[in-house]
Amino acid sequence: MADSPRSLDPVQLGAYFDLIEVSSLLRYAVEQQLREAGDLSYVQFQLLARLGDSPTGSQRMTDLADGVVYSRSGLTYQAGLLEKAGLVVRAPSPEDERVTTVTITDAGRALLAKVLPGHVEVVRGMLFEPLSREDVMTLAGLLAPVRDHMRSTPPRSAAPRRRQREA
Amino acid sequence: MADSPRSLDPVQLGAYFDLIEVSSLLRYAVEQQLREAGDLSYVQFQLLARLGDSPTGSQRMTDLADGVVYSRSGLTYQAGLLEKAGLVVRAPSPEDERVTTVTITDAGRALLAKVLPGHVEVVRGMLFEPLSREDVMTLAGLLAPVRDHMRSTPPRSAAPRRRQREA
DNA sequence: CCACGGCCCTTTGAATTCGAAGCAGTAGAC
DNA sequence: GTCTACTGCTTCGAATTCAAAGGGCCGTGG
Numbered sequence: 001m002a003d004s005p006r007s008l009d010p011v012q013l014g015a016y017f018d019l020i021e022v023s024s025l026l027r028y029a030v031e032q033q034l035r036e037a038g039d040l041s042y043v044q045f046q047l048l049a050r051l052g053d054s055p056t057g058s059q060r061m062t063d064l065a066d067g068v069v070y071s072r073s074g075l076t077y078q079a080g081l082l083e084k085a086g087l088v089v090r091a092p093s094p095e096d097e098r099v100t101t102v103t104i105t106d107a108g109r110a111l112l113a114k115v116l117p118g119h120v121e122v123v124r125g126m127l128f129e130p131l132s133r134e135d136v137m138t139l140a141g142l143l144a145p146v147r148d149h150m151r152s153t154p155p156r157s158a159a160p161r162r163r164q165r166e167a
Numbered sequence: 168m169a170d171s172p173r174s175l176d177p178v179q180l181g182a183y184f185d186l187i188e189v190s191s192l193l194r195y196a197v198e199q200q201l202r203e204a205g206d207l208s209y210v211q212f213q214l215l216a217r218l219g220d221s222p223t224g225s226q227r228m229t230d231l232a233d234g235v236v237y238s239r240s241g242l243t244y245q246a247g248l249l250e251k252a253g254l255v256v257r258a259p260s261p262e263d264e265r266v267t268t269v270t271i272t273d274a275g276r277a278l279l280a281k282v283l284p285g286h287v288e289v290v291r292g293m294l295f296e297p298l299s300r301e302d303v304m305t306l307a308g309l310l311a312p313v314r315d316h317m318r319s320t321p322p323r324s325a326a327p328r329r330r331q332r333e334a
Numbered sequence: 335c336c337a338c339g340g341c342c343c344t345t346t347g348a349a350t351t352c353g354a355a356g357c358a359g360t361a362g363a364c
Numbered sequence: 365g366t367c368t369a370c371t372g373c374t375t376c377g378a379a380t381t382c383a384a385a386g387g388g389c390c391g392t393g394g
Contacts (some may be wrong), residue, residue: 043381074380
């Protein structure tokens, strides 16, 4: 660590800004499509998709929260909405009464199947349209190591992130 | 449009998921650092950075909102917080009384200078650590056309995005 | 057997966001 | 000069999120 450059070079800065902007716009567009097609938020869609992928159609609350990067309380809220809508069912695990198991219903699977094509179309149209097949492979090859690096460097919770208070 | 493939191929799917995950984790980490270093949200930091970059240190509200992709009302809220913290000043434009001009203060510039090094360090450590200089150039070259494509394809507001209501 | 500590989920309160409605100022038509 | 339409910002209500606190269940040590 002989040299510690003070700033990012222009190429890095551009890549950083573009990454943030691209992901923000993509996320916003996807949210809109999901809202229109099935009145789902992106989080709710992620939860349904994750449950649909699971062989049994069930997952523990904690595992779901870990996968979606959300706080437990946030998951409780969203799972409550999904349950009220009849898309999932919650039940305490017989083995361990502490654990709540979430299971996707047939209605949930149906809704998932209904919104998926549109979802795919938005992603294709916004993200993959200007990229060749080779570009996509290159992009995937670049993002994978970054993802692994981030996963292995969990956000150290030095201070528990106070909200706007004094400033 | 002879063929309309029903789903994304595995490489596309991986790139899509990784993009979302990487940007989410990066954004989360950056938010924490900014909160700890200067009690700023990412949005507030973006606003200050944008004002700091401006030659005059001033911008119209509308221009600021467009850059940060936020709604006007959201910007009003955040600008209000920044003003209460003494980091910016708001004043109606002499030329057009409808226009509110936001100007960064010396305190704002000082805070910006204080949090910037840490911000850069987080981005470098999380995003650029596993990438070579060449990788970064490749990534930037891939993201730029996607960004331009997204900008030129604004989110068509077919339905005005109702919040959770019936489902 | 009973307490202690730990894990899992939920409830609560505050913060942040958006869309819709409202208010003021500007510009063009007549 | 006045009316009308438009623009720019703010206010308001609702939705979503998180961290902290609360309550129930499980395992271990005594």
